Amino acid sequence: MLSLLLVLPVLGAIALGISPVTLTVRNFRLIALIVVGLTLAWTVVVVQQFDPSQPGLQLTESLPWLDNLGLSYRLSLDGLSLPLIVLNGFLTGVAIFASPSQLIRPRFYFILVLLLNAGVSGAFLADNLLLFFLFYEIELIPLYLLIAIWGGARRNYAATKFLIYTALSGVLLLAGFLGLVWLNGAASFDYNPLLAQALPLTAQVILLSLILVGFGIKIPLVPFHTWLPDAHVEASTPISVLLAGVLLKLGTYGLIRFGVQLFPQAWQILAPVLATWAVVSVLYGSFMAIAQTDMKKMVAYSSIGHMGFILLACAAATPLALLAAILQMVSHGLISALLFLLVGVIYEKTGSRDLTKLRGLLNPERGLPLIGSLMVVGVMASGGIPGLVGFVAEFLIFRSSFPIFPLQTLFCMVGTGLTAVYFLLLVNRSFFGRLPPELAQLPAVDWGDRIPAMILATLILILGLQPNLLIRWSQQTVTLLSAATHVAPAIPVALFW
Incomplete structure (x- = not known):
């Protein structure tokens, strides 16, 4: 059942590879959409078979592979990986739908997107440490090519930097996994929550x-973040959607799966350091976002700050905190995808992302009123306005982390206030004021640009009003994940006064 989530995109990539050369970009995109649609339909079947009342791994598939290396083909699913699998399939569909109608080498482009989807799903489902590492490394190849071939003017620099950082991340993870299995004398890399406790x-x-540094590069956390703004700025809009919405979640997923659950005793010792690290990432990302004049780079730096919230929740490691971390992963995936889509539309219609040149885009007659309205929804969700999914996720993070790390939580809450500052600057500078003469005749926004953004905005609102639609799938799982981790509360803030 789980293998089909990997097989369908791979078969779709093969179908694209052998399709007639006379097909147009529209034909290739339609085939890719059909494949992703079938994968999403099968994901729905998997969700129906999943039992949220069971905390452990479910729907396990296991086949022997390279026994001498301890590598086996083991896939399984729980309340941590299930929401991310759904998010991966959905945002892949959004990225394919939002891909431009004018593409060089469209066959290769859509093949890479489908292979990227399969690689990410494999990493979320892998129940063997070495198998996870293989999928973790496989996914970087399509993403590297998608940036290097279809990116902006500095695409080679950005893609190479991404490749170097991610390769270093993989080396550190492999060293951690090898050390864990070797020191235990285990015969296999199969995932075992008790593996490290001996x-x-x-x-x-x-x-x-x-492992923390390896995943810290992927998330990314300061000071390992420098590859992300360059990759986002040079990547095309659909690839930025996948990068921010899905790829970064491999890092936070790994923190919980291979950090909190495998090393509960060591996690208790390092938790205060991680909470402080979260503060640094949140504040640095926020202040850097304020300093940007490029809309895309501003959204990229905002991702660094918001991923820091997830690290804070992971440091607390209570059931509520881990539940909030999962919710924030999905929330950030949807919100960042919406923001990058809208920035891409603005750049396509105006030819600029420079906040010093753009203004008046909310003009109802000659501007981009619908895009501006959706942008307001996106920045409100990112800023934690009640009624939207961003508020629920951030509130649960702060509520669960404050009893354990009160000082760090307060600093991260300052980061939420800074989010409102830099996104207010973005909206105020670009959408309000008088439309300049050079932007007086903007091209119309077609439905191909509107539909993905409207669907994302709707989901952000629905999950903000009914977060239990997501939370119910992970409640039992986070209880099991945090069972062996007991992070001691920090000294109350009042004692410092």
């Missing part, structure tokens, strides 16, 4: 540190 605490801390 090790001396010093060894646990060293191995966990390797």
Whole structure:
């Protein structure tokens, strides 16, 4: 059942590869959409078979592969990976639908997007440490090519930088996984939550540190973040949607799966450091976003800040905190996808993302009123306005983290206020004021640009009003994930006064 989530995109890529050369971009996109639609339909079947009342891994598939290396083909699903699998399929469909009608090498482009979808799903489903590493590395190849071939003027620089950073991330993860299995004397890399607990605490801390830095590069956290703004700015709009909406979640997923659950004792020791690290990422990302004049780079730096919220929740590691982390992953995926889509439409219609040149785009007659309205929804959701999914996720993070890390939580709450500042600057500068003469005759926005953004905005509103539609799938899982981790509350803030 789970293997089909990987097989369908791969078969779709093969079908595109052998399709007639006379097909147009529209034909290739239609085939890719059909494949993703079938994958999403099968995802619905998987969701129906999933039992949210069971906390452990479900629907397990296991086949022997390379027994001498300890590598087996094991896939499974729980309340941590299920929402991310759905998010991956949905945003892949959005990215394909939003792909431009004028593409060089469209066959290769859509093949890479489908392979990227399969690689990410494989990483979320892998129940073997070495199998996870293989999928983790496989997905970077399509993404590298998608940036290097269809990116902007500095695409080669951005793609190479992304490749180097992600390769370093993989090396650190592989070292951590090899050390974990070797020190235990285990015969297999199959995932076992008790694998690390037999090790001396010093060894646990060293191995966990390797894994944390590896995933910290992927998230990315300061100071390993510098590849992300360059990759976003040079990537095309659909690839930015996938990068921010799905790819970054591999890092936060790994923190919970291979950090919190595998190393509960070492996690207790490093948790205060992680909470402080979260503060640095949140505040740095927020202040850097304020300093930007490029709309896309501003949204990219905002991602660094919002991913820091997830690290804060992971540091607390209570059931409520981990539930909030999962909700924030989905929330950030939807909101960042919406913002990047809208920035892409603005750039396509105006030829600029420069906030010093754009203004008056909310003009109801000659501007981009619908795009402006959806942008307001997106920035309100990112800023944590009640009624939208961003508020629910951030409120649960702060509510669950404050009893354990009160000082760090307060600083992260400052980051939420800064989010309102830089996104208010974005909306005020670009959408309000008098429309300049050079932007007086903007091309009309067609339905191909409107539909994905409207669907994302609708989901942001629905999940903001009814978060239980998402939360119910993960409640039992987070209880199991946090069962062995007991992070001690920090010294109350009042004692400092």
